[in-house]
Amino acid sequence: MKKKWMSTLMIPVLALGLAACSSDKAGSNEDKTEKGNQSVGESVDYKIIGIDPGAGIMKATEAAVKEYELNDWDVVEGSGAAMTATLKKAYAKKEPIIITGWTPHWKFSKFDLKYLEDPKGVYGGEENINTIARLGLAEDHPSAYKFLNQFHWTADEMADVMVKITDGEDPEKAAKAWVEANADKVAKWTEGVEKANGEKITLGYVAWDSEIASTNVIATVLSDLGYKVTLRQIEAGPLWAGVADGSLDASVAAWLPVTHADYYEKFDGKFEDLGPNMEGTKIGLVVPSYMEIDSIEDLKK
């Protein structure tokens, strides 16, 4: 993946500025015709709007660029928040945009979007989000371990929390409200779990909207159980390394078997995999439904 910092940002801004000046003179009809003849690549400046470089979806997108021979294309690094901000702007103007996208994510409830078909299967199929823990957590903090092992929810339940956070609610508050409103569910997660006595638990997460929601929910339950919980927001690589070296107790942010396959392999044997906390997740390239393309293959046209 090419890293282009200021240059990637400045060139399109300048180009747009020039285009705006010339179209003023040339008249808007001509401008529209030109747009109509553009290829998909030209219309988005051969850019796929990515997220943080450590995300599995970035590596998958690099692989997709190779597999589909998208030779002129760049995957732009940024963050989950920058990606959704760019999407929001483009969507408001009905402009073409291609993003790295995943489910569950609130963007599908706020915008009309579609996944591009992936006939080569680069992004894998449906997968799961797993909970991972450091070795020894079961012995050191059996209650936390038992709860984390029993933690399991659905994409719809996560969406309740995620959408509230997107609408401006503080993540901790949104999580607390969800835990209060879903006492039956939480009772299942904590069945047979003994109360703690102020012991410390450190959870790692990456600033992906899905993980901000899930991590705040489990943090709420752990503090209700009597733990002193610290949340550490880091990149995906350091997160896996942290669980493997024991500096983090656990994380509910392991997308498997495909998205985080390389991290799983790298640290295999140095962490405990507690299995899925959610099934049926997905990653891929996502575009607004108003775009005419349907497949990653169409990006070559």
Ligand code: PBE
């Ligand atoms: N995501 C969200 C992550 C996993 C969770 C799809 C952006 C990733 O690609 O690593």
